[in-house]
Amino acid sequence: xxxxxxxxxxxxxxxxxxxxxxxxxxxxxxxxxxxxxxxxxxxxxxxxxxxxxxxxxxxxxxxxxxxxxxxxxxxxxxxxxxxxxxxxxxxxxxxxxxxxxxxxxxxxxxxxxxxxxxxxxxxxxxxxxxxxxxxxxxxxxxxxxxxxxxxxxxxxxxxxxxxxxxxxxxxxxxxxxxxxxxxxxxxxxxxxxxxxxxxxxxxxxxxxxxxxxxxxxxxxxxxxxxxxxxxxxxxxxxxxxxxxxxxxxxxxxxxxxxxxxxxxxxxxxxxxxxxxxxxxxx
Amino acid sequence: xxxxxxxxxxxxxxxxxxxxxxxxxxxxxxxxxxxxxxxxxxxxxxxxxxxxxxxxxxxxxxxxxxxxxxxxxxxxxxxxxxxxxxxxxxxxxxxxxxxxxxxxxxxxxxxxxxxxxxxxxxxxxxxxxxxxxxxxxxxxxxxxxxxxxxxxxxxxxxxxxxxxxxxxxxxxxxxxxxxxxxxxxxxxxxxxxxxxxxxxxxxxxxxxxxxxxxxxxxxxxxxxxxxxxxxxxxxxxxxxxxxxxxxxxxxxxxxxxxxxxxxxxxxxxxxxxxxxxxxxxxxxxxxxxxxxxxxxxxxxxxxxxxxxxxxxxxxxxxxx
Numbered sequence: 365x366x367x368x369x370x371x372x373x374x375x376x377x378x379x380x381x382x383x384x385x386x387x388x389x390x391x392x393x394x395x396x397x398x399x400x401x402x403x404x405x406x407x408x409x410x411x412x413x414x415x416x417x418x419x420x421x422x423x424x425x426x427x428x429x430x431x432x433x434x435x436x437x438x439x440x441x442x443x444x445x446x447x448x449x450x451x452x453x454x455x456x457x458x459x460x461x462x463x464x465x466x467x468x469x470x471x472x473x474x475x476x477x478x479x480x481x482x483x484x485x486x487x488x489x490x491x492x493x494x495x496x497x498x499x500x501x502x503x504x505x506x507x508x509x510x511x512x513x514x515x516x517x518x519x520x521x522x523x524x525x526x527x528x529x530x531x532x533x534x535x536x537x538x539x540x541x542x543x544x545x546x547x548x549x550x551x552x553x554x555x556x557x558x559x560x561x562x563x564x565x566x567x568x569x570x571x572x573x574x575x576x577x578x579x580x581x582x583x584x585x586x587x588x589x590x591x592x593x594x595x596x597x598x599x600x601x602x603x604x605x606x607x608x609x610x611x612x613x614x615x616x617x618x619x620x621x622x623x624x625x626x627x628x629x630x631x632x633x634x635x636x637x638x639x640x641x642x643x644x645x646x
Numbered sequence: 647x648x649x650x651x652x653x654x655x656x657x658x659x660x661x662x663x664x665x666x667x668x669x670x671x672x673x674x675x676x677x678x679x680x681x682x683x684x685x686x687x688x689x690x691x692x693x694x695x696x697x698x699x700x701x702x703x704x705x706x707x708x709x710x711x712x713x714x715x716x717x718x719x720x721x722x723x724x725x726x727x728x729x730x731x732x733x734x735x736x737x738x739x740x741x742x743x744x745x746x747x748x749x750x751x752x753x754x755x756x757x758x759x760x761x762x763x764x765x766x767x768x769x770x771x772x773x774x775x776x777x778x779x780x781x782x783x784x785x786x787x788x789x790x791x792x793x794x795x796x797x798x799x800x801x802x803x804x805x806x807x808x809x810x811x812x813x814x815x816x817x818x819x820x821x822x823x824x825x826x827x828x829x830x831x832x833x834x835x836x837x838x839x840x841x842x843x844x845x846x847x848x849x850x851x852x853x854x855x856x857x858x859x860x861x862x863x864x865x866x867x868x869x870x871x872x873x874x875x876x877x878x879x880x881x882x883x884x885x886x887x888x889x890x891x892x893x894x895x896x897x898x899x900x901x902x903x904x905x906x907x908x909x910x911x912x913x914x915x916x917x918x919x920x921x922x923x924x925x926x927x928x929x930x931x932x933x934x935x936x937x938x939x940x941x942x943x944x945x946x947x948x949x950x951x952x953x954x955x956x957x958x959x960x961x962x963x964x965x966x
Contacts, residue, residue: 378767382778385764388839389781392796395807399799412807460692469682475689482700486900486949488925489942490703492710492935496717497698516696546684575789577903578922582930593903596791600798600907608799615795619788626787630780637783637844638851641889 393619400424400613407609423609427617430610432602435617437588438595445510445591446574453517453569454562461524462550466536479518495582509583510591514573520565523640527561528554564636567629574622592618707939715936722936729940739941741916742924745830749920750898752834753841754891760838761846761890766879768846769853779850783843790840790903797836798823798908823909826917833904833918845890852886853879888959896949902926921945 371379399407401419427435463469464476494513495504503509535557536549544552555562577593584590590598599614626633673679711729713722733739764782768775785793800808801822809819822832856879864874880887902922905912911927912919925945929938 375770375772378770378772382764382767382772382774386778386781389785392793392800392839396796396799408805410805410810412805412810414807456691456695459688463685463688467681467685467688468678469685472685478701479696482696482704484950484953485704485946486896488900488922489707489939489946490700491925491942492929492939493703493706494699495929496706496935497703512695513699516692516700518696518700521692546681546688550688571787577790577906578926582926593789593791596789596795597907600791600795604795604798608802611795612799615792619792622787622789623784626780626784630783633787634779634783634847637847641848641851 393616396612397616400609400616402609404607404609423607423613424617426607426610427613432587433595433599433614434587434590435592435595435599435614438590438592439618439621441507441590442574442592445507445580446570448507449511449514449573450566450570452511452515453520454566456515457517457520458524458555458558458562459550461521461528462554464521465525465528466533466554467546479521483518483522491579491582498583504583505586505589507589510573510576510580513579517569519640520569523565524558524561527558531557560635561639563632564639567633567636568640707942710936711939711943713936715934715939717933717935725936729937730944732937733940733944738916738919739924742912742919742921745916745918746899746901746920746922749830749834749837749901749918750895752831753837753898754894756834756838757842757845757894758887758891761842761844762849762887764842765846765849765853766875768850779847782846785840786843788840791907793836793840794904794907797839801832801836823918824914826914829909829914829918833901833908836908837898837901837904841894845894848890849883849886852883856882892952892955892959896952899945899949899952 395414398415400423401421402413402416403420403422406413406416406418427433464472490513498504498509498513503512531554535553539549539553540546575593576591577597580591580594581597584594587598596614596618600611603610674683710722712724712726714725714728715722764778768779800806803809803819803821803824806822808822812819820828823829860878860882861874864878869877900922901920905918905920905923909918912923921941922945925938925941928934928941932938
């Protein structure tokens with residue numbers, strides 16, 4: 365846009381609104397950070413101390429000293445589970461999406477319709493049967509319980525199929541004439557050309573798995589197997605009323621890695637949102 | 647050249663009978679058969695997961711909902727629709743349903759208004775738009791626990807900074823999560839803060855898809871900004887708005903983490919008790935898996951009706 369345009373009064377008002385909104389968005393996290401460096405004595409006092417003159421690391425030290433809190437472990441679990449889940453989803457759904465996009469086979473329309481029909485049914489319906497089957501397979505309290513059930517991601521198949529269909533077929537035909545197998549075409553041509561779509565989808569799938577609370581709560585019961593969202597509920601449940609500074613430190617600790625990833629990949633993430641919603645955009 | 651025949655067109659090999667080794671070889675050698683086989687190989691991993699964790703699960707949930715299902719039982723007693731009649735006669739279920747619907751409606755209304763307003767501002771491409779866009783989406787990446795813990799402290803009745811601000815302005819402090827009349831709007835407020843970035847980005851994309859010529863034409867015709875908004879922007883944004891409101895309503899109908907963290911699973915009393923909390927407690931606190939399955943199916947029916955309404959409206963897309 366223009367570089368030396370002067371601000372009109374109307375634009376000034378809009379900037380005020382936007383900056384106010386930045387304040388509203390950032391304040392809860394900034395305030396929690398500032399509070400996490402205070403002692404319980406100053407926290408439970410009225411009027412509240414917004415920024416303390418005597419910061420203490422006590423809460424942050426306690427976060428890693430308490431026997432029942434394993435935040436680094438929970439963080440590692442979350443990372444392992446979400447990464448494995450995402451990679452598996454990308455591999456499995458892109459194979460299926462390629463078949464639906466490019467290959468002719470009996471039953472194609474029926475199977476595709478079946479997939480779309482299950483989109484109508486919310487995930488909660490499968491919660492209990494999947495819990496029981498994982499119990500029978502002795503998979504409760506293992507990472508597999510959080511990695512495997514969501515792999516058949518129908519939305520992912522649908523989005524990737526749309527994307528694959530937009531790739532010109534000439535490239536694939538040329539490769540086949542040169543002697544490539546179907547898998548070779550998928551692996552060496554279609555997947556590399558789909559990297560933007562795959563990244564957008566990966567972010568979407570990763571985020572959903574990373575932030576899931578209900579399912580990990582149900583399928584894990586041992587403290588070492590918990591993921592970060594469940595860990596936070598343990599932290600909040602055990603110390604929420606007595607040691608708020610500790611709980612706030614835990615929340616901020618869990619925010620840092622996510623926020624760093626967001627700062628680095630924000631452009632991809634924001635592009636990914638419009639891609640996965642199916643509304644195009646740029 | 648031709649050694650033993652003078653025919654110019656070679657014989658098409660006769661199609662052998664299907665149920666013979668010869669026939670099978672013929673069938674497998676056909677390109678279309680090969681393609682289909684490749685396709686089935688490509689689909690196999692997906693369908694293993696799909697059949698085990700989706701199809702089987704849906705069918706089993708339906709089956710279980712007709713039984714008095716004991717977690718450790720070897721035989722389960724068929725009881726017909728009793729789970730469903732019990733559910734529909736349970737006052738707590740109706741309280742949960744009402745709370746959830748009010749929460750979803752409030753959250754969607756607030757989110758839509760806020761995100762539409764911000765999308766309209768960002769669409770003007772003021773300097774720094776990219777920064778604002780990233781900043782406003784940031785809360786959406788947080789997990790519900792972080793949001794609930796931070797806001798829980800802001801909203802603390804005695805030591806919270808929000809009530810401090812209210813008192814400083816001479817207003818009465820509010821018991822945000824402890825007052826039955828306030829708790830749902832309070833959770834809704836937190837959720838709006840958490841999630842408005844997603845619809846904002848989608849509406850921004852929707853606004854950018856509206857052709858610039860329409861705005862130029864309106865300007866030439868002397869339309870004022872309000873007319874432009876009501877007669878161009880809003881009608882052309884309708885599909886996006888419907889998508890955002892309906893998917894938002896469905897998503898917020900499945901609220902769980904906010905009351906789980908902030909109101910001790912539905913308090914005060916049952917004032918913030920929601921449908922998923924009801925399901926969770928039926929299955930994993932009372933261990934009534936059959937009854938909980940009937941809850942899940944009833945929820946599915948409710949959400950399907952909402953989805954059908956969505957299809958009905960979005961089916962009538964606006965053309966331009």
